[in-house]
Amino acid sequence: xxxxxxxxxxxxxxxxxxxxxxxxxxxxxxxxxxxxxxxxxxxxxxxxxxxxxxxxxxxxxxxxxxxxxxxxxxxxxxxxxxxxxxxxxxxxxxxxxxxxxxxxxxxxxxxxxxxxxxxxxxxxxxxxxxxxxxxx
Amino acid sequence: xxxxxxxxxxxxxxxxxxxxxxxxxxxxxxxxxxxxxxxxxxxxxxxxxxxxxxxxxxxxxxxxxxxxxxxxxxxxxxxxxxxxxxxxxxxxxxxxxxxxxx
Numbered sequence: 001x002x003x004x005x006x007x008x009x010x011x012x013x014x015x016x017x018x019x020x021x022x023x024x025x026x027x028x029x030x031x032x033x034x035x036x037x038x039x040x041x042x043x044x045x046x047x048x049x050x051x052x053x054x055x056x057x058x059x060x061x062x063x064x065x066x067x068x069x070x071x072x073x074x075x076x077x078x079x080x081x082x083x084x085x086x087x088x089x090x091x092x093x094x095x096x097x098x099x100x101x102x103x104x105x106x107x108x109x110x111x112x113x114x115x116x117x118x119x120x121x122x123x124x125x126x127x128x129x130x131x132x133x134x135x136x
Numbered sequence: 137x138x139x140x141x142x143x144x145x146x147x148x149x150x151x152x153x154x155x156x157x158x159x160x161x162x163x164x165x166x167x168x169x170x171x172x173x174x175x176x177x178x179x180x181x182x183x184x185x186x187x188x189x190x191x192x193x194x195x196x197x198x199x200x201x202x203x204x205x206x207x208x209x210x211x212x213x214x215x216x217x218x219x220x221x222x223x224x225x226x227x228x229x230x231x232x233x234x235x236x237x238x
Contacts, residue, residue, distance in 0.1 A: 017201075053206055059201075
């Protein structure tokens with residue numbers, strides 16, 4: 001990654017399907033990936049619902065975009081931070097989230113998890129340590 | 137005379153569900169739809185508020201919205217009934233009034 005790359009954080013705080021924010025965020029992340037910046041994604045508050053596994057939208061006639069999160073690794077987007085307190089407040093644990101991985105080019109393409117569970121104070125540090133924050 | 141209340145917002149981002157439960161009368165139905173279905177997850181920060189009304193109020197959740205969001209029916213708070221779209225219609229027909237808590 002070039003030295004002049006900026007640190008971008010996409011903050012996701014909305015549940016999927018009820019509003020268009022989650023899908024729009026994902027679209028912008030994928031478009032932004034072409035610019036080879038240092039990208040991180042934060043999932044907190046209702047945003048943690050975006051990553052739950054077993055989503056089946058057949059009954060509501062809306063596209064299920066949850067599998068797209070698993071493609072982020074192919075676009076060098078592999079830092080997904082999920083807030084532990086937000087999960088717990090919603091009766092969720094890491095086991096309720098889908099598995100998202102990437103292949104680490106600096107480590108013989110070993111498959112590694114993209115999701116990092118962080119505390120609220122760690123999330124605050126991640127947010128403070130950015131050049132650009134985009135909110136959804 | 138009874139009312140069907142619908143709640144379509146996540147209880148973790150608005151006060152709609154709490155306010156609805158506070159205003160629903162005994163014998164009413166509260167139906168969780170769209171992002172409102174997150175209110176039906178057990179062992180959350182608000183699940184006690186839900187179960188507290190489960191005897192006086194008929195609590196329901198719309199199954200297609202539950203499935204879309206990956207919420208396992210096994211994780212739904214005890215006493216909350218799953219309904220499909222035709223069940224939604226039946227509830228609307230059974231109650232004399234429908235009130236949406238947006």
